[in-house]
Amino acid sequence: MVSAPSLGKQDYVRDGASQIPVKILVVGHFAVGKTTFIGSISEIEPLTTEERMTQAAEHVDDLKGVRSKTTTTVAMDFGRLTISDRIVLYLFGTPGQQRFVQMWEDIARGALGALVLVDPERLADSFGVIDLIEQYGLEYAIAVNHFDGTPLRDEAALREALDLLDDTPVVTCDARDEKSSADALTTLVRFLLDRARQEQ
Amino acid sequence: MTGRDEWEPEAAELVRPYVITKGRGLPDEEQLSLITLVTVAPEEGQRPTRLSPEEQRLIDMCSAGYLSVAEIAGHTRLPLGVVKILLAALAEGGYLITRSPVRRAALADREILEEVLNGLRAKFG
Ligand SMILES: Nc1nc2c(ncn2[C@@H]2O[C@H](COP(=O)(O)OP(=O)(O)O)[C@@H](O)[C@H]2O)c(=O)[nH]1
Ligand SMILES: [Mg+2]
Numbered sequence: 630m631v632s633a634p635s636l637g638k639q640d641y642v643r644d645g646a647s648q649i650p651v652k653i654l655v656v657g658h659f660a661v662g663k664t665t666f667i668g669s670i671s672e673i674e675p676l677t678t679e680e681r682m683t684q685a686a687e688h689v690d691d692l693k694g695v696r697s698k699t700t701t702t703v704a705m706d707f708g709r710l711t712i713s714d715r716i717v718l719y720l721f722g723t724p725g726q727q728r729f730v731q732m733w734e735d736i737a738r739g740a741l742g743a744l745v746l747v748d749p750e751r752l753a754d755s756f757g758v759i760d761l762i763e764q765y766g767l768e769y770a771i772a773v774n775h776f777d778g779t780p781l782r783d784e785a786a787l788r789e790a791l792d793l794l795d796d797t798p799v800v801t802c803d804a805r806d807e808k809s810s811a812d813a814l815t816t817l818v819r820f821l822l823d824r825a826r827q828e829q
Numbered sequence: 830m831t832g833r834d835e836w837e838p839e840a841a842e843l844v845r846p847y848v849i850t851k852g853r854g855l856p857d858e859e860q861l862s863l864i865t866l867v868t869v870a871p872e873e874g875q876r877p878t879r880l881s882p883e884e885q886r887l888i889d890m891c892s893a894g895y896l897s898v899a900e901i902a903g904h905t906r907l908p909l910g911v912v913k914i915l916l917a918a919l920a921e922g923g924y925l926i927t928r929s930p931v932r933r934a935a936l937a938d939r940e941i942l943e944e945v946l947n948g949l950r951a952k953f954g
Contacts, residue, residue, distance in 0.1 A: 645895020650864035676903025712948030811953035822942040
């Protein structure tokens with residue numbers, strides 16, 4: 630086992646004996662800014678955990694008479710925010726690949742909702758992850774991670790390209806900036822709250 | 830899209846994780862989720878111990894407060910599946926206690942979201 634640095638008081642959940650842990654997902658394709666986003670608002674140094682995933686091969690290996698296996702590693706990173714005496718919020722960043730069903734289920738189960746980071750220059754790369762989010766019935770907002778800093782030129786075109794519902798929030802954000810990332814997260818939570826109120 | 834081709838988290842497949850986990854299987858998600866909070870049980874010191882170094886290390890790590898399952902995996906750099914198996918066994922043995930997010934049902938989603946929204950506003954303005 631790799632020895633970890635010893636932990637300080639601030640590494641532990643502040644009111645762990647009474648707080649309810651909740652989570653929000655930060656999803657999007659590779660290099661869209663998930664890790665940067667989580668790092669800019671997390672109160673802990675963002676952590677990574679890996680899961681080794683295996684898959685039995687389609688065919689039985691004739692010589693050995695056993696199914697061979699393919700192994701791959703999927704990583705997710707996450708951060709934490711103490712919300713109140715009662716709630717601690719975790720942010721989980723994941724590319725959300727369709728094929729890792731089991732892992733995706735672990736991540737998605739019980740999530741309050743998802744913030745989908747998109748790069749306006751690579752919209753097609755976001756289709757898969759948005760499909761997946763919808764498939765799991767998660768509510769989401771879109772954060773356009775604007776790499777060149779100019780305002781989003783054409784929100785209507787983006788909505789159309791991503792086939793969004795009219796009330797799905799779209800915000801622009803600079804994932805490197807704490808305030809900007811927090812604003813995007815706040816937009817998502819306000820939307821989730823509106824939804825929860827409608828459902829009552 | 831290749832779709833559902835049955836990728837499974839690997840827990841006890843490789844030799845070393847197999848030894849570490851003593852061949853136990855993965856606990857289910859309800860029991861130990863990514864955000865289940867874990868700490869040592871109050872009377873931990875009294876038990877007769879025959880724990881592996883990994884188990885002892887997890888207990889040490891959890892002795893100073895609460896951490897989520899994901900954070901424990903992140904800090905130890907062990908694969909998530911291995912950490913879940915070890916934590917489940919230690920909880921079963923009475924060394925650790927776990928606080929599952931299932932309790933969330935006690936608070937309506939709406940209340941949680943209101944509190945999260947207020948918390949974010951207070952923190953980031
Ligand atoms: N200009 C700019 N660069 C960003 C932004 N967000 C991320 N980056 C950069 O884009 C690269 C990929 O970001 P990363 O967070 O690792 O993406 P991930 O793969 O989704 O986790 C890094 O070099 C970041 O510094 C942003 O909002 N603006
Ligand atoms: Mg990343």
